[in-house]
Amino acid sequence: MWVRSLSTLDCSKILARSHFGHLGCSKDGRPYVVPFYFCYSDSRLYAFSMPGKKIDFMRANPCVCVLVDERGSGREWRSVLVDGRFEELKGDTPQNKIDQEHAWNLLSKHVNWWEPGGLKPDQRPIAQHSSHLFFRICVEQVSGREAVEGEQS
DSSP: OEEEEOOHHHHHHHHHHOOEEEEEEEETTEEEEEEEEOEEETTEEEEEEOSSHHHHHHHHOOEEEEEEEEEOSTTOEEEEEEEEEEEEEOSSSHHHHHHHHHHHHHHTTSTTTTHHHHOOTTOOOOSSOOOOEEEEEEEEEEEEEEEESSOOO
């Protein structure tokens, strides 16, 4: 087995076909990592959430990272690490409304896209009113690695 770095193009392909990762953020020197669903488009990760700890952390410190990984056969794997910046997509300007619609269009192509971000433990979904929000992570840097069985070529 050997490990090699992935190209930026390989990393982008993995992000484009993946929809699940782990989001890392921090506030007041305290790290916080959570699973989340996303869609990748134009060097941005788009996501949906209800207000909570991760949103509070990202509002306080917009510098975030995302880990996306894939399992291969045997001991093979690929991982991509994104360093980026959180941007909340508020509907307070015409451009932000366009950005929200873009996020919704990307995410809504996937079955039950809203459930992970729209449900909280021990809380019933509210049908008539929801304080949900869309956000994106602008990719500033991306790197990746893969472990491959066999001899290095």
